[in-house]
Amino acid sequence: MTFNRRIVVGILVLVLVAGGAFLLEHMAKVQLSRNGRLVPVIQDSKIIAYLDAGTIRQLSQQERELRPGQDNSNNHSEVSLSFMLGSTGVVDYQYIEVSGVGNSKDFKLNPGDIEDIALSASSNHHTFALVNRAEGNRVMIQKVAKVYVAN
Amino acid sequence: MAKEDLTTDSKPVDSFIFNLGMADVIRLTMFGTLISVSRFVFHFPIGLPGHTSVYWMGLLILGKGLIPKFGAGTIMGIVSGLLAVVFGLGKEGPLLAFKCIVPGALLDILAILFFKKLESIWVGVIIGALISWSKLLTSIVLGVILDIPMVFLVMGFAYATLLHIVFGAAGGVLAAILLKRLKPRLAASWQT
Numbered sequence: 001m002t003f004n005r006r007i008v009v010g011i012l013v014l015v016l017v018a019g020g021a022f023l024l025e026h027m028a029k030v031q032l033s034r035n036g037r038l039v040p041v042i043q044d045s046k047i048i049a050y051l052d053a054g055t056i057r058q059l060s061q062q063e064r065e066l067r068p069g070q071d072n073s074n075n076h077s078e079v080s081l082s083f084m085l086g087s088t089g090v091v092d093y094q095y096i097e098v099s100g101v102g103n104s105k106d107f108k109l110n111p112g113d114i115e116d117i118a119l120s121a122s123s124n125h126h127t128f129a130l131v132n133r134a135e136g137n138r139v140m141i142q143k144v145a146k147v148y149v150a151n
Numbered sequence: 152m153a154k155e156d157l158t159t160d161s162k163p164v165d166s167f168i169f170n171l172g173m174a175d176v177i178r179l180t181m182f183g184t185l186i187s188v189s190r191f192v193f194h195f196p197i198g199l200p201g202h203t204s205v206y207w208m209g210l211l212i213l214g215k216g217l218i219p220k221f222g223a224g225t226i227m228g229i230v231s232g233l234l235a236v237v238f239g240l241g242k243e244g245p246l247l248a249f250k251c252i253v254p255g256a257l258l259d260i261l262a263i264l265f266f267k268k269l270e271s272i273w274v275g276v277i278i279g280a281l282i283s284w285s286k287l288l289t290s291i292v293l294g295v296i297l298d299i300p301m302v303f304l305v306m307g308f309a310y311a312t313l314l315h316i317v318f319g320a321a322g323g324v325l326a327a328i329l330l331k332r333l334k335p336r337l338a339a340s341w342q343t
Binding site: 003006007010011013014017018021022024025028029032037038050051052053054055057058 | 278305309313320
C-alpha cells in the first residue's frame with residue numbers, strides 16, 4: 001500500500017473512531033438504561049442526571065458524612081431519595097414517579113412521602129432498588145429503571 | 152585486530168535495550184521526563200478532557216521522530232509512566248503507568264505502518280489523534296478495573312473522544328513541524 005493510501009485509510013479510521021464513539025455512547029445509554037444499570041432522572045422532559053449503583057454508593061458516603069446519625073449510618077450502599085434529589089438539583093416538585101425494569105409496579109411519591117424512601121445499591125454492583133425504611137427496608141422496586149420528576 | 156576489538160567492545164553499548172544504544176536510551180529518558188514534567192506544569196484547569204495531549208503526544212512523536220527506532224515510544228512511555236506514578240499524577244495509583252505506556256507502544260507500531268515519516272503533517276495528525284485516543288481507552292479500561300461508577304465512564308465518552316482526537320492531532324502537527332526543522336540539524340549527531 002502506498003504512503004498516500006495509508007494516509008487516506010488513517011483519516012478514515014479517525015472519522016470512524018469519532019463516529020463510532022457517538023454511536024457506542026448512544027447504544028450504551030440505551031442498553032444500560034433498559035436493564036437498570038443506568039437510570040435517567042427526568043424533569044421537564046429532559047434528562048437532568050444519570051444514576052447507577054456506583055453513584056448511589058458515593059452519594060451514600062456523602063450523606064453519611066453530611067448527616068451523621070441518620071438511619072443509613074451503618075449502610076454503605078443506601079441513600080435517601082430526598083438526598084439524591086437534592087444532589088441532582090431538584091428542589092420544587094409536585095410528585096416523583098419511580099418506575100422499575102420490566103413489568104414492575106410504578107410508584108408515585110408526593111414530597112411528604114419520600115422521607116422514609118431510600119435507594120439501595122444491590123450487592124451485584126450493577127443495579128439499585130427502591131426501599132421503604134419505615135417498613136424495615138421493604139423492597140418496593142427491585143431494579144429502578146427511571147425517576148420522573150413532575151413540576 | 153585492534154579494529155576487531157573495538158567492534159566487540161562496542162556491541163553491548165549499541166544494543167542496550169530494544170536494539171537502542173545507551174545514548175539513545177538516555178535521550179528517550181529525557182523525553183519521557185519532559186512529558187511527565189509538562190503534564191505536571193501545564194495542567195490547566197480549563198475543564199477540557201484530553202488537553203494535555205497537545206504536549207504529551209507532541210513530545211512523544213517528537214522523541215520518536217528524532218530517535219526513529221523500534222521501542223523508542225515504549226521507553227518514553229515507561230519513563231513518563233513511572234515518573235507520573237512517583238509524582239502522584241492522576242487517581243489511578245500505580246496503574247497510571249499503563250496510561251503512558253500504551254500510547255508509547257502504539258506509537259512504535261503506527262510509526263512502522265507510516266514508514267516512520269513522522270515529519271509529515273498528515274502522519275502527525277493521524278498518529279497524534281490515535282495515540283491520544285488510546286490514552287482515553289486505557290483510562291476507561293482502568294476505570295472498569297477500579298470499579299469507577301459506570302455513569303462516569305459512559306457519559307461524555309463521545310465528547311471526550313472528539314477532544315482527545317483534536318488535541319492529539321494538534322500535538323502531532325506541532326511535532327511534525329518541529330521535526331522538519333530539528334531533524335536536519337540533529338541528523339549528524341543524533342542518528343547513528
